[in-house]
Every structure is written in structure tokens, then in C-alpha cells.
Amino acid sequence: MILDGKTLSKKILEEIKVEVEKLDKKPHLAVILVGDDPASRIYVNNKKKTALNIGINSTIIELPKDTEESVLIEYIQRLNNDDDITGILVQMPLPKHINKDNVVCAIDPKKDVDCFTPENVGKLALGMKPYFYPVTPQGILIMLDYYNIPIEGQHVVVIGRSNIVGKPMVQMLLQRNATVTICHSHTKNLDDIIKTADIIISAVGKKVVRCKMVKYKSVLVDVGISRDTNGKLTGDLNFSDFNDINEILDFVEAFSPVPGGVGPMTIASLMLNTLCLEHTRILSRIAKSSFE
Numbered sequence: 001m002i003l004d005g006k007t008l009s010k011k012i013l014e015e016i017k018v019e020v021e022k023l024d025k026k027p028h029l030a031v032i033l034v035g036d037d038p039a040s041r042i043y044v045n046n047k048k049k050t051a052l053n054i055g056i057n058s059t060i061i062e063l064p065k066d067t068e069e070s071v072l073i074e075y076i077q078r079l080n081n082d083d084d085i086t087g088i089l090v091q092m093p094l095p096k097h098i099n100k101d102n103v104v105c106a107i108d109p110k111k112d113v114d115c116f117t118p119e120n121v122g123k124l125a126l127g128m129k130p131y132f133y134p135v136t137p138q139g140i141l142i143m144l145d146y147y148n149i150p151i152e153g154q155h156v157v158v159i160g161r162s163n164i165v166g167k168p169m170v171q172m173l174l175q176r177n178a179t180v181t182i183c184h185s186h187t188k189n190l191d192d193i194i195k196t197a198d199i200i201i202s203a204v205g206k207k208v209v210r211c212k213m214v215k216y217k218s219v220l221v222d223v224g225i226s227r228d229t230n231g232k233l234t235g236d237l238n239f240s241d242f243n244d245i246n247e248i249l250d251f252v253e254a255f256s257p258v259p260g261g262v263g264p265m266t267i268a269s270l271m272l273n274t275l276c277l278e279h280t281r282i283l284s285r286i287a288k289s290s291f292e
Contacts, residue, residue: 001249003143003221003256009264013054016271020055028057029087029113029274030079034072034098035065040091050267056274069098073106080108087113087274113273115168124171132273134168139265140201140221141172147254149219152177157193159183160203165223169201202236211252212241220255223262233259
């Protein structure tokens with residue numbers, strides 16, 4: 001089957017909107033954008049648009065590229081102390097003169113909706129419950145749960161070791177009793193490891209998974225985003241060995257497309273964090289209506 005994150009995320013956002021309408025005080029997401037990176041601006045505007053569509057207040061604080069690190073941290077501290085703000089997000093990447101780690105450490109862990117602060121990351125690594133779970137890994141697990149993909153006891157190969165996807169994905173999978181192998185640019189015999197996986201989660205931004213080489217009826221989750229020679233948005237999965245979609249679906253158990261797979265689930269997961277709501281509550285409702 002196709003893991004349709006676009007359709008699932010719409011269902012989740014509709015349920016979040018219902019929850020928000022019940023609240024006397026609306027959640028408020030504050031996003032800080034430093035500089036004029038076009039891609040970052042698109043991401044930030046999409047987050048604000050999504051938030052406003054479901055009743056969540058959203059504020060974008062735009063700062064010039066030459067903003068000093070101390071000034072940025074002052075803005076974060078103001079948001080930390082503002083009781084009306086429930087979530088803080090600093091859009092990455094930051095200009096090179098700003099130390100990303102210092103900025104992340106300045107965010108109140110209780111408002112760290114991206115799960116980047118040392119307190120939240122540390123709790124996750126220790127098997128404790130952080131204030132929030134990382135949005136992309138959380139979105140992936142929601143998607144797998146929704147489509148009844150088993151995780152416990154499965155061998156999951158995670159390709160990519162970033163702090164945003166790879167590392168937290170491993171921790172969350174371990175908490176779900178998966179057997180996890182993490183691969184990266186220095187991994188030897190990557191193809192041989194991929195062949196042993198029940199589930200492959202790839203997040204590197206280039207074609208690293210030849211899908212004809214994976215184990216029969218494995219599950220493929222594509223987190224990577226890049227553009228091919230024609231400028232078309234594409235992911236890490238290479239389906240060039242297959243003739244058509246039907247041949248792919250006959251061979252693999254499930255896969256997530258790019259676009260329309262993990263990307264929309266990341267946004268939905270961010271909105272869940274901003275609402276401070278356990279995803280299982282919403283998932284139980286949409287799953288019941290979808291599987292009847």
C-alpha cells in the first residue's frame with residue numbers, strides 16, 4: 001500500500017481543529033526566522049497558514065540576517081516568559097555567525113515543540129517522556145500505526161544520523177521494542193544491511209535505496225527531499241528498476257511517496273505538539289472512522 005501522509009495529515013488537522021474549538025484559550029505558536037533564506041520562508045509561512053486554518057494562533061518574528069546571537073536569545077527569553085506562547089520554534093538553518101547550540105539551549109523545554117533542547121533530547125535518550133516528541137519521527141510512527149504496520153520485534157534500518165530525524169528516530173523505535181540498525185555515510189556494505197530490514201527509514205536527501213534490492217514485502221519510509229535533474233521533487237527511494245506502480249506495490253509491503261508522505265505528517269505532528277495533546281487520542285478517532 002501507499003502510506004498516504006497527505007490524506008492522513010488532513011484528518012489529523014481536522015481533529016485538532018475540533019479540539020482547539022473546545023478551548024477557551026487558544027494555543028499560540030511563535031516562530032523566529034533569522035535572515036531571508038527562501039526555503040525557510042516558505043516553511044515558516046506554511047506552518048503559520050496551517051496553524052491559523054485549525055484555530056491555533058501563530059506569530060512570525062522576522063529578524064535580519066546580521067542579527068547578533070545575544071539579540072536572538074533575548075527574543076527567545078521574552079517568549080519563554082510570555083504565558084500566551086505555548087510553543088517556540090527557531091527556524092533552521094541560522095546564519096553562520098550564530099551558534100545554533102546556544103540558541104537551542106535558550107528555549108524553555110516546556111515550549112520546545114521541535115524537541116531540540118538538551119532536556120527533551122536527554123529524556124528521550126534515557127527512555128523517559130520528554131515534554132514533546134520530535135515532530136518528524138513522531139509523524140512517521142503515527143503514520144505506521146495508522147496503516148497497521150507492526151513495529152515491535154521488527155528489524156528497522158534507519159539511514160541518516162541527524163539530530164532532527166535519525167538519532168531521535170532510533171530512540172523512539174527502541175521504546176517501541178524494534179531492533180534498530182542506524183546507517184550513515186561511513187557505513188560499509190549498506191546494501192547488505194538494507195536487505196535484512198523489515199522497515200527502512202531513509203533520511204539523507206539523495207538516492208541511497210535501490211528498491212529492487214530490499215527484502216520482499218518490506219516497508220519503505222522516505223524522509224529525504226531533493227530535486228532531480230529536471231527540478232522535480234524526489235526522495236531517497238530509487239524505483240527505477242520497476243516498470244510501474246503496480247509492480248512496486250506487488251513487491252513492497254508499503255512505501256511513503258515524496259511528496260505527499262512524511263512531509264505533511266511532520267506539519268501535523270508539530271500542530272499536535274503545539275496543542276500539547278497525546279496523538280493516540282486523535283489517532284483512535286480517525287482510525288475508527290477510516291477502518292469501519
